[in-house]
Every structure is written in structure tokens, then in C-alpha cells.
Ligand code: SF4
């Protein structure tokens with residue numbers, strides 16, 4: 001829920017094809033206009049690292065005003081933004097339709113797009129975020145890749161830090177030899193034709209993370225859908241482009257949006273709901289793609305058909321009722337609500353879903369984990385990412401739950417890493433990351 005204005009926030013299409021969008025003088029003027037409003041407001045002082053940097057810069061000037069800050073200093077504010085969207089969706093009373101028309105994350109995106117047009121992204125950083133190519137390359141040699149990227153590998157991680165800029169202590173996701181797509185083709189769970197939701201059809205968008213790094217999340221979703229009589233097909237044309245959005249490479253995101261939406265359109269036309277397993281990808285398909293490609297009919301149709309995994313299960317529970325058989329899960333659950341789930345303005349669907357479990361205490365943590373996708377693993381950001389996420393790690397540690405979950409699997413592992421920092425050593429939590437895995441367990 002957003003503070004301040006009662007009107008729902010509105011977002012305008014991103015004018016990335018206009019030359020004005022990249023005009024340095026115009027960007028500087030807009031940054032100054034928006035930063036001046038933020039300086040007078042300061043509600044977002046503790047959301048991330050962007051706002052503290054901005055306010056520190058202003059406070060260090062003689063005048064105490066934005067006009068005293070050199071434009072060259074703005075880059076650090078722009079670079080610290082992880083595009084989590086929380087300021088826009090949950091805090092800012094000045095977003096459109098307010099006359100100030102303030103969209104802080106999309107202004108950061110514009111500044112990055114201008115930077116990208118001038119300088120691109122460093123070669124190694126670009127390679128790190130080619131998730132499909134990296135996943136395909138790593139799958140056949142998964143044991144070696146996982147050995148090389150494991151935290152604590154004193155042979156490889158210092159080299160990775162030096163060459164690729166990845167902090168040696170940042171947890172990196174493991175790769176799997178058998179992708180989720182391959183596993184789903186090999187084995188389909190049996191469809192429960194007696195379930196109240198029988199007749200629904202889902203095209204399950206695998207997401208790069210689930211496909212290459214954690215197929216167990218996808219398998220859990222397939223099991224839950226089958227238990228509820230929902231026919232499901234796994235689809236995965238390509239990564240949604242969130243890493244390229246973070247770089248400001250909007251032409252590449254637009255290309256991905258057009259291609260993937262065209263490939264998924266036949267499923268939409270056949271009456272399938274499109275369900276995504278990671279909120280960042282749902283956010284892209286529901287909200288960012290239509291702002292980047294507002295005239296593409298496939299993108300528009302897809303945006304209306306997309307659900308988050310938890311959102312979809314809650315939708316079944318509300319409309320038809322879930323299939324019986326859910327058993328309690330012991331040990332308690334700490335449920336982190338990911339920023340990109342909050343940014344979809346749909347309520348705490350993951351917590352709502354888990355509360356369908358009998359006699360299972362669920363504690364919600366609704367604050368940024370600090371990870372920010374590829375941002376938080378880089379050497380220059382890793383410690384800041386842990387600092388931003390410290391309140392979340394503290395709350396999870398205090399809760400003492402057996403399960404620490406997030407719909408954003410990267411955020412979940414980052415939270416556990418923060419808990420380990422606080423603890424001064426390993427913490428004991430169940431090796432399950434996504435809430436749908438708990439629902440699958442409760443049905444087992
Ligand atoms: S989008 Fe997120 S990271 Fe960026 S300024 Fe807003 S709250 Fe901070």
C-alpha cells in the first residue's frame with residue numbers, strides 16, 4: 001500500500017526512442033527538479049542507498065540546496081538505484097497523476113540509458129548478465145562451474161573478484177545439468193481431475209533463474225498445479241531482460257519484449273494463463289514491457305494474462321477453492337515480500353498463500369533485502385547491499401523460523417548471508433527458498 005495520495009499511481013510510456021530522452025542538459029534539469037522535491041520531502045531516506053547519497057550530497061553543500069551539488073556527483077545516486085520501484089509504488093505522494101509527475105526509478109533508468117548510449121557497459125559486467133548463454137554453457141559442466149563459483153573457494157573467487165569484479169564473499173546461484181525445461185519434458189505430475197480448479201490451463205514461464213539455477217521451484221509449482229487439476233505447459237523463449245533494464249539497454253529489452261510476447265501470444269489466444277515463477281519477470285511482463293513497447297499488441301495481450309506464482313494459487317483458492325490435503329508445516333516461516341512483488345501492487349500474495357496452510361505460523365518481512373539482482377554481487381556494492389538488507393536479516397534472525405523464504409530467490413540467499421554475518425557463522429534454516437515449495441511439501 002502506498003503512503004500519501006489516494007490516487008493509484010500511473011506510469012507513462014518510456015520515451016526511449018526520442019532523442020530528447022538522451023539529452024544531457026534535459027536529463028540534468030529533470031534530475032535537479034526531482035532531487036529538489038525529494039530533498040524537501042525525504043520520506044525515502046531509509047529505502048535504499050540512493051536517497052542517503054543524494055541527501056548527503058545536498059547536506060554537504062554550503063547552501064544546503066540541490067543547486068549547490070555538482071552534476072558530476074549525480075552519477076553516484078543513479079548508480080545506487082537497484083530499480084526496485086519501492087519509492088514509486090509505496091512511498092511517493094507525488095507520482096502521476098500528481099502535478100509533480102515524479103517517477104524516481106524511471107528517471108534513474110533514463111539517466112542510465114543515456115550513460116549506456118555513450119559508454120555501453122563494461123565487457124565483463126555485460127557477460128555476467130547474459131543469463132541464457134551462461135546457463136546453457138554452465139549446464140553441461142555444472143559440477144565444475146559450481147565448484148568454481150562456490151563461496152570460500154580460495155583458488156577461484158579472488159580471481160573472479162579481480163577479473164570480473166564479483167565480490168569474493170557474494171553468494172552465487174548454483175547451476176544444474178538438467179534445466180527445468182528438460183525435467184518438465186521428462187516427467188509430468190499426474191493431473192487431479194477431481195479438483196475444483198480442473199479446466200484451468202497454464203503456460204508456466206520458467207524464468208532464467210528457475211530454468212538454469214533452481215528447477216526445484218518450477219517442479220514444486222507443477223506439482224501444486226497438477227494437484228489442483230490445472231493443466232500446465234512449461235514455456236521459456238528467453239530471459240525477460242531485467243538485467244539489461246538494469247544496464248539501461250532499453251533497445252535490447254524492447255527486442256526481448258517483442259520476441260517473447262510474440263512467442264507466448266498463441267498460448268494467450270488459446271486461453272492459457274501465463275504464470276511466472278519470479279516476481280521480477282512478472283513485473284517486466286505486466287508493467288515494464290508495456291511502457292517500453294506501448295504499441296505492440298502481443299505485449300499488451302501478454303501483460304493482461306500474466307500472474308505471479310503465488311498470485312495464481314491465491315486466485316484459485318478464492319475462485320474455486322484449493323484441492324484438499326494441505327497439511328501443517330512445522331517450525332514457522334519468515335516470508336520476505338520481494339520488492340518486485342510489492343511493485344506489482346497486488347498485496348502480499350505469498351503470505352496470503354502460505355496462510356492457507358493449517359496451523360502454520362507465518363511472519364512477514366516487508367522491506368528491501370538490498371540485493372538488487374546483479375547489482376549486489378559486485379565488489380563495489382556487496383557491502384552496501386548487506387547494509388541495506390541488515391534490518392531484514394535482523395528480523396529473520398529474531399523470528400528464528402525454520403524457513404526463510406522469498407519469491408525472489410536471489411534475495412532469499414542474500415538474507416541468509418546477512419543472517420550469517422550477524423551470527424558470525426552459519427545459521428540453520430531449511431534449504432527451501434520459494435513459498436510454492438512449501439505448498440508442494442504441504443500437499444506431499
Ligand atoms: S527504485 Fe528502489 S533503489 Fe531505486 S531509488 Fe527507488 S527505492 Fe531506491
Ligand code: SF4
Pocket residue numbers: 037038039041042043044045087088091092093094102104
Ligand atoms: S521519491 Fe517521492 S516520497 Fe521519496 S523522497 Fe522523493 S518525493 Fe519523497
